[in-house]
Amino acid sequence: MTDELLALVGPELCDDVARCAAAAGYRIVHASPTDCRREWLRATAVAIDGDALTVLAEATPPRRSGIVMVTAGEPPPDTWRSAMTLGAEYVVSLPAEESGLVGFLTDLRVPQVGSSTAVALVGGHGGAGATTLAAAVALVAADRSRVLLLDVDDLGAGIDLTLGIEDRSGLRWQDLTVAGGTMRAQSLHDALPKVHDRLSVLAPRRDDAQPITADAVIATLDAGRADGDIVVVDLPRATGPVTEAVLDSVDLVVVVTTATVPGVAASRSVATRMLPSAVPAGLAVRGPAPSGLRAAHIADAVGLPLVVSYRPDPGLPGRTDAGPLQVSARSPLGRAARAVHHAADPTERSAA
Structure with missing residues (x-):
């Protein structure tokens, strides 16, 4: 390139x-x-x-x-x-x-070591599994790098709930004040709830009507990228200043869809309405395909290149209801998360 x-x-x-x-x-x-x-x-x-x-x-x-x-x-x-x-x-x-x-x-032009990567995931429709895949991408990336996971969907259940850290102390979006538009990544990591030492999570506080601001999102993304973090964003299916700020800042947006006709139709609308042509984007397709739709045909119908297709894990909902999300490297979700990580990060892609 x-x-x-x-x-x-x-x-x-x-x-x-x-x-x-x-x-x-x-x-x-x-x-x-x-x-x-x-x-x-x-x-x-x-x-x-x-x-x-x-x-x-x-x-x-x-x-x-x-x-x-x-x-x-x-x-x-x-x-x-x-x-x-x-x-x-x-x-x-x-x-x-x-x-x-x-x-x-x-x-x-000499390749730089330790460059940052930012990737956003958005559901093509309700129940597509974007939040679960975003959490899995963060867990996979944290095996090798420090990760900042941002949940900017203030009407969602919260990615901290998916990861089982909803009761851990630390800042939420509503607590964040941005002085002069900038912040230091290390101070941010120190203040946020963590899954472990390399994975910090910034999510909304449930039942708090104060909205997330675009300035806070920009400052947080910039702080993570400036310090070489992998930044993963769980993005809502809504346009507005926050969504635009994320789209302006990430290296890749992945739309997540199920392999159903309604899912494909909704995902095409999301891709058409949310994603400007300048934004690099791809599609993740989660099975099963009741009508036999192939992932490549789904990607063509949505109008995005295929990043990954993966099988469902019937036991996953029960396990996440009972405890925090766990991602096995060989599970369908783990393989999908690694594929998204590789697609967003050229250094990972070349090392794979």
């Missing part, structure tokens, strides 16, 4: 930046500094000029590496300070220092 350079520059620098991007093997992506969150999170590198820097300094985007400031001359001291505050690693004057920019971009 070609690396992308997000160019937040004006017309006077655009051609110079594009020439350097091509020389370093990047595909250039343009966006407005006022609306570039998705590109900001995903691009390998970001080139910004002074005007974009002014906008971004006020917007306080998530911290990231690979930022280079480009100028047509020596920037004034206040621009230098703003660039360093934003996290710029390099300042280059174009076209005089094109070779320096090409070298900086080339060095960034």
